[in-house]
Amino acid sequence: MKTDRKLKKQDIEKLSEFGIAESDILMMSPVDLSFDGEYIAGFLFVTKEKAGVCIKTLPDSHVNIFGGVKVTEELPEEEPVIKDVKIYDISGLAHLRLDTCIGSNVLTGEYEGEPVEIAAFTNRYSSEMNVLYRKLKAYIKSGELPSEDEHAEEEADAEEEGRKNKRSIFKRTLKYFLRYKLQIVVLFLTYAISAVVSIAWPYLTGKVLFDHVLTRDDAFLAQYGLNGRYTLALLMVAIMMIGVRLIQALSNYMQVFVMAKVASDTVKDIKTDVFDAMSRLSLNFFVNKQTGGLMTRVLSDSERVREFFIDGLPMIFVHGITIIATFTVMYRLNWKMALIACILLPLLVYLTVKLRPGLWTLSGKRHRAEKAVTAKANDNLTGARVVKAFGRQDTEIEKFMHPSNNLRDAEINIVKLRNRFSILYNLVQEVSSMWIWIVGVYFVLGTEEIELGVLITFVGYVMQLNGPMNFFSWVFRLWSDSINSAERLFEIMDAIPEIRENEDPVRLEKPRGEIELKNVTFGYRTGRPVLKDINLKIKEGEMLGIVGRSGAGKSTLVNLISRLYDVNEGSISIDGIDVKDLSLKDLRRNVAMVSQDTYIFMGTVAKNIAYGNESASREDIIRAAKLASAHEFISRLPDGYDTVIGASGKDLSGGEKQRISIARAILADPKILILDEATASVDTETEKAIQYSLRFLVKGRTTLSIAHRLSTLHDADRLIVIDGGRIVEEGTEEELNRIENGIFRNLLELQNKSLSLNSGF
Amino acid sequence: MAENTLNIYEKKAEEMTRVTMITSDDLFRQTEGGFLSLDAGGRHYDRVRVVRLFPFSDANKYLSIREYENEGREIGIIEDLDAMPGESKKAIEHQLTLSYFTPVIIKIINIKDEYGYAYFHVMTDKGECRFAINMGSNAVSKLSDTRLIIMDVDENRFEIRDVDALSHKEKRMLDMFL
Numbered sequence: 001m002k003t004d005r006k007l008k009k010q011d012i013e014k015l016s017e018f019g020i021a022e023s024d025i026l027m028m029s030p031v032d033l034s035f036d037g038e039y040i041a042g043f044l045f046v047t048k049e050k051a052g053v054c055i056k057t058l059p060d061s062h063v064n065i066f067g068g069v070k071v072t073e074e075l076p077e078e079e080p081v082i083k084d085v086k087i088y089d090i091s092g093l094a095h096l097r098l099d100t101c102i103g104s105n106v107l108t109g110e111y112e113g114e115p116v117e118i119a120a121f122t123n124r125y126s127s128e129m130n131v132l133y134r135k136l137k138a139y140i141k142s143g144e145l146p147s148e149d150e151h152a153e154e155e156a157d158a159e160e161e162g163r164k165n166k167r168s169i170f171k172r173t174l175k176y177f178l179r180y181k182l183q184i185v186v187l188f189l190t191y192a193i194s195a196v197v198s199i200a201w202p203y204l205t206g207k208v209l210f211d212h213v214l215t216r217d218d219a220f221l222a223q224y225g226l227n228g229r230y231t232l233a234l235l236m237v238a239i240m241m242i243g244v245r246l247i248q249a250l251s252n253y254m255q256v257f258v259m260a261k262v263a264s265d266t267v268k269d270i271k272t273d274v275f276d277a278m279s280r281l282s283l284n285f286f287v288n289k290q291t292g293g294l295m296t297r298v299l300s301d302s303e304r305v306r307e308f309f310i311d312g313l314p315m316i317f318v319h320g321i322t323i324i325a326t327f328t329v330m331y332r333l334n335w336k337m338a339l340i341a342c343i344l345l346p347l348l349v350y351l352t353v354k355l356r357p358g359l360w361t362l363s364g365k366r367h368r369a370e371k372a373v374t375a376k377a378n379d380n381l382t383g384a385r386v387v388k389a390f391g392r393q394d395t396e397i398e399k400f401m402h403p404s405n406n407l408r409d410a411e412i413n414i415v416k417l418r419n420r421f422s423i424l425y426n427l428v429q430e431v432s433s434m435w436i437w438i439v440g441v442y443f444v445l446g447t448e449e450i451e452l453g454v455l456i457t458f459v460g461y462v463m464q465l466n467g468p469m470n471f472f473s474w475v476f477r478l479w480s481d482s483i484n485s486a487e488r489l490f491e492i493m494d495a496i497p498e499i500r501e502n503e504d505p506v507r508l509e510k511p512r513g514e515i516e517l518k519n520v521t522f523g524y525r526t527g528r529p530v531l532k533d534i535n536l537k538i539k540e541g542e543m544l545g546i547v548g549r550s551g552a553g554k555s556t557l558v559n560l561i562s563r564l565y566d567v568n569e570g571s572i573s574i575d576g577i578d579v580k581d582l583s584l585k586d587l588r589r590n591v592a593m594v595s596q597d598t599y600i601f602m603g604t605v606a607k608n609i610a611y612g613n614e615s616a617s618r619e620d621i622i623r624a625a626k627l628a629s630a631h632e633f634i635s636r637l638p639d640g641y642d643t644v645i646g647a648s649g650k651d652l653s654g655g656e657k658q659r660i661s662i663a664r665a666i667l668a669d670p671k672i673l674i675l676d677e678a679t680a681s682v683d684t685e686t687e688k689a690i691q692y693s694l695r696f697l698v699k700g701r702t703t704l705s706i707a708h709r710l711s712t713l714h715d716a717d718r719l720i721v722i723d724g725g726r727i728v729e730e731g732t733e734e735e736l737n738r739i740e741n742g743i744f745r746n747l748l749e750l751q752n753k754s755l756s757l758n759s760g761f
Numbered sequence: 762m763a764e765n766t767l768n769i770y771e772k773k774a775e776e777m778t779r780v781t782m783i784t785s786d787d788l789f790r791q792t793e794g795g796f797l798s799l800d801a802g803g804r805h806y807d808r809v810r811v812v813r814l815f816p817f818s819d820a821n822k823y824l825s826i827r828e829y830e831n832e833g834r835e836i837g838i839i840e841d842l843d844a845m846p847g848e849s850k851k852a853i854e855h856q857l858t859l860s861y862f863t864p865v866i867i868k869i870i871n872i873k874d875e876y877g878y879a880y881f882h883v884m885t886d887k888g889e890c891r892f893a894i895n896m897g898s899n900a901v902s903k904l905s906d907t908r909l910i911i912m913d914v915d916e917n918r919f920e921i922r923d924v925d926a927l928s929h930k931e932k933r934m935l936d937m938f939l
Contacts, residue, residue: 035795037858039887058888068893068914069880102816103862103918108796115808117795120859123915361936480875484896724832750770 011043011054014082020047026145029132031055032064033104033120039064041080044107044119044129046136052087053119056080067124088118093140098133100126100528107133173486176266177309183262190255191318197248198464199325204241206457207333213237215451263310270302270489277493298492301485308482312475319468326461333457334450340439341462344432348466351428352473355421360477362414369407376403429466436462499566505583511575511590512540513671513702515561519570522560529568530556532725543703545716547744552722554706555595558674561704562591574672592670596677598661602646605634608660609641612668620667627696628663629689630656655686662690666697673698675705679712687712710748719744781837783826789849797856799826801836809836811856817904820861824853863918864890866911869931879938881911885919892917901938909938 007015012022028045031053039062042055058080065071088111096109096118105126107118121129139145177184212220213234218227226233275298330338380387380396387396440455515538523529530553538544546554559565560572563579572579579587592612600608609624610616616624621641625631633656637643645652652660662678675694679687691712698705698715707713719736721729721743729736729744736744787801789809796808808829815823821842827833842850864885871882874896882891892913894900900912909921924932924939932939 033859033862035859036855037862037887060888063889063891064887066890066892066913066915066917068878069891071891101860101862104859106859108794115792115794115796122862123913123917126915364937365939746770 008079010079010082014054014085015045015052018050018052018085018087020050020052024048027132027135029128030125031119031121031129032125033122035117035120037104040083042119044132046090046132046139049090050087051090051093051118051136052085054082055084055086057083066122086118090140096133096137096140098130105129169483169486169490172490173305173309173482176269177262179269180262180265183258186258187255187262187314188317190251190258191314192321193251194248194255195318195322195325197244197251198322199329200244202457202460202464203329204237204244206455206460207451207453209237210453210456211451212453214453259310263306266309267302267306270305271298274298274302274489274492277495280497281495297488301489304485305482305489308478312478312482315471316475319471323465323468326465330458330461333454334443337440337443337450337454337458341436341458342465344428344435345462345465345469348425348428348432349469349473351421351425352470355417355424356474356477358417359414359421362410362417366407366410366414369403369410372403373400373407376400429463433459433463499563499584501584502581505586506577506581508574508577508582508586508590511671513590514538514540514575515672515702515704516573516576517560517570518573520560520567520572521569522556522565522567524556524565530725531560534570534725534727536720536727538702538704541700541702542718543698543705543716545713545719546704546706546722547710547713547719547747548722550708553725554722555676557722558593558676558704558706561672562593562674563587589668590670591672591674592665592668593674593676594658594661594665594678595674598657600646600652600657600660602644604639604642604644605637605660606641608645609663609667611664612670616667621663624663624667625660627666627693628659629686629693630659630663633659655683659686659690662693662697666693671701673701673703675703675707677706677708679707679709710744710751781835783837783839785844785846785849787837787849789845789852791852791855796829797852799836801826806836811853811860813857813861814838816861817908817910824857863910863920864888866919866921869927869934872934874937878914881913881919883919890919892919903939911938 007022007025015022024047025045026047028043031042031044032039034040034055039058040055041058041062042053044053045051062080092112094110095115096107099106099108104120104122106120107129109116109118119129135145211217213230216230221227221229221233224233224236226236327338327342330341376399380400387393436455436459440450440458443449444452444455515536517534517536520531520534520536521529522531534557546557548554556565560567561574561579563572563582563584566580574582574587574590589612601611606618606621609621609630613620618641622631625634625641634641634643658678665673678694679690695715697703705713705716713719714733716733718730718732720727721736723743729739729742736742737748739745781802783799783801787799790798790800792798792807797811799806799809806828810827810829810833812825812827813820813823814825822840824839824842826836826839828836839845839853842853845853864887866883866885868884869881870884870889871880873880873882878893879896879900880891880893883889894911894913902910902912904910907924909924911919911921913919921927921935924935927935
């Protein structure tokens with residue numbers, strides 16, 4: 001899309017009418033929508049004093065090219081005609097906003113006090129426009145243009161390009177298999193043996209047996225010193241035949257054995273690399289992709305990569321050699337016969353090429369139908385409680401019929417096509433073998449050009465060619481599938497973790513626990529900040545309460561402190577050191593979080609509590625559990641601290657899980673403690689107990705506590721109220737309570753009131 | 762005083778839970794700057810946003826009208842756009858066409874799949890388009906058995922209203938997504 005950024009001759013001429021030269025333009029970005037929702041061409045540009053939008057109407061023949069499409073051929077096209085140019089003085093522009101809608105993005109603002117729409121564009125230009133928007137906003141605000149960061153962008157492009165290159169993907173995948181050199185050599189050897197056997201067998205059972213041994217061909221037998229000893233010769237042939245089969249069986253056995261080893265080892269290697277890479281990635285990656293899909297993708301993709309490299313690739317050589325060798329031998333035996341015998345082979349190949357893709361589409365369809373059925377069944381089973389509670393069994397069964405019928409139809413279709421395919425295929429195969437017999441018999445009896453043995457050899461060869469020929473008709477599909485899979489796997493392996501440790505990270509041995517946020521702005525998606533310009537200083541050992549509506553940005557704020565995400569603007573420092581410079585290990589060790597969604601790992605209660613501190617003694621674990629008011633319920637579990645909980649084990653209630661995660665934090669003994677709704681899912685009584693234990697926990701630590709229930713924040717040294725991504729109120733509880741009509745005061749009153757109301761019931 | 766705040770909150774809660782309908786008495790206009798303004802319930806809004814609550818199943822019924830500022834607070838709901846008077850309807854539709862810009866594919870010229878991406882070459886009601894989708898992600902979502910939304914790599918949307926209306930050849934090309 002870089003070409004779109006160049007100004008055309010007519011653009012330059014048009015702009016000069018407004019006194020703007022090409023060199024005046026500081027930045028620009030293409031636009032492609034009119035406000036009436038039609039595709040247009042055009043661009044937005046910014047000069048020192050002006051900003052402008054040039055809009056052109058597209059000719060009817062115009063083809064809109066979107067991201068990811070590579071156009072190789074030059075499209076002859078009329079130039080778009082400039083329809084309109086709007087110029088704005090930058091001094092008059094204010095309140096720029098970039099609105100992202102479902103199918104379009106609109107840049108709006110105020111010009112000389114009046115709200116105006118400036119430009120509209122589709123997502124294909126949204127990243128470019130976002131860059132321009134941010135810079136322009138900064139320019140309007142400060143009068144200075146932020147430094148260029150296009151370099152990074154280009155680098156990313158180049159990397160993308162490199163990754164897409166299929167040959168490099170192939171080479172890279174091959175490396176996984178070349179680690180097992182010895183096994184690969186053995187594999188090739190066994191393949192070569194089967195190739196040789198496949199050539200020798202028809203020759204042995206046809207020409208040698210019939211033409212030389214059974215016809216008592218003394219000249220031939222004399223070569224082996226067997227002239228006249230016909231029974232012995234027959235015995236020798238028989239032994240050789242058995243020997244050949246034996247060798248083949250042995251090599252097949254070796255092949256399967258070695259293949260199983262190489263296949264499972266390489267798949268294991270690939271999977272290990274992928275999971276390794278995944279664990280390095282930041283939270284964002286997992287939020288953006290569905291984790292479940294990711295797992296199956298990794299598993300099935302690595303399987304598919306193996307399929308081609310183990311089953312496909314060596315076979316290309318083996319079958320290639322077989323085909324060439326068979327043809328050569330046939331040609332040497334009798335070239336006329338060879339030509340006639342092979343005349344129907346292309347028909348078979350044509351059949352496969354023609355019909356196979358249909359089978360693939362159908363099996364793809366069946367696969368999707370199968371997935372839909374499983375999804376529906378799964379949905380119903382997990383939601384069984386709701387289904388029963390609402391008495392919807394019958395409708396659910398009915399709803400299940402639809403995907404189920406689809407699956408049945410898909411299955412029937414596939415069987416139909418497969419039958420048609422195999423009937424046709426077998427028919428052609430039969431015809432071709434009969435054809436050889438007919439022609440062969442004519443040759444043998446009519447012209448006496450060949451002997452019976454040669455004919456039998458020929459039939460054997462031609463039948464044997466079917467396999468390899470077919471193989472080549474679908475191996476390319478296998479290859480492209482496997483390269484796709486490999487590409488997806490490498491995509492994960494190559495994904496650059498957004499959170500990267502500095503090359504020479506600062507160690508944080510004994511932190512004091514002082515946190516400072518300077519002008520922090522952050523959003524999960526560009527252009528949508530969740531936190532705006534946050535300035536905050538938390539002293540060593542201070543307990544800070546954070547209050548605010550849900551979605552105000554409280555959890556985001558604490559996620560930034562433990563560096564689960566990186567800030568977009570501004571900086572966060574601990575003990576005066578930017579968190580980006582700190583060693584991640586030290587940072588995470590010193591910052592512990594008890595959050596609203598706690599995760600319990602598969603394992604025993606004790607292991608779960610000791611998650612952040614594996615060297616903890618039993619006594620430490622019990623003490624931590626006691627402090628977290630978890631000891632009571634743990635000792636009531638059938639297996640005490642050895643009870644297996646988590647994914648496959650015993651289910652704990654929300655409050656119990658929360659207490660375990662508090663114990664976890666106590667045991668981890670961090671300098672900075674983050675309590676994100678730590679007592680959200682426990683009853684009032686337990687909350688009191690936890691409150692009590694938290695009092696021990698926060699001692700000597702810097703604590704950030706997020707809470708909806710303001711009563712939990714009584715102990716806080718200071719409170720901040722976040723609203724709309726900004727800190728709107730700050731101070732001690734009393735100070736905040738004094739703010740007339742303040743958010744905190746209103747909330748507090750409301751909660752007190754509703755409490756007294758509740759107790760009235 | 763305390764009573765007072767409680768009342769305020771109760772009012773707020775009531776406001777949050779109330780469904781306000783916007784009727785033909787309320788007036789929408791297109792402003793000079795290209796925005797949609799609204800006069801409703803004795804208040805004037807310079808700039809409002811329209812959100813389709815059922816964009817696929819019933820695009821012109823139940824439109825949520827929201828303030829532009831104020832975190833997009835809902836002003837009210839239009840039950841049926843077609844029941845709105847001409848000028849209002851036109852102004853709202855103008856807004857909707859832009860924000861829900863989705864070209865409708867009327868003819869498939871070619872689909873080619875290669876290395877995990879499918880390349881579409883289509884004719885839409887907005888002109889000829891070529892775009893790429895990622896086969897690995899759920900780029901094609903089925904709204905019904907015959908209606909598809911296709912999302913390209915940049916998340917631009919394209920729609921196929923009725924698969925059955927396509928020719929046999931076009932359907933064959935599309936087959937791998939059905």
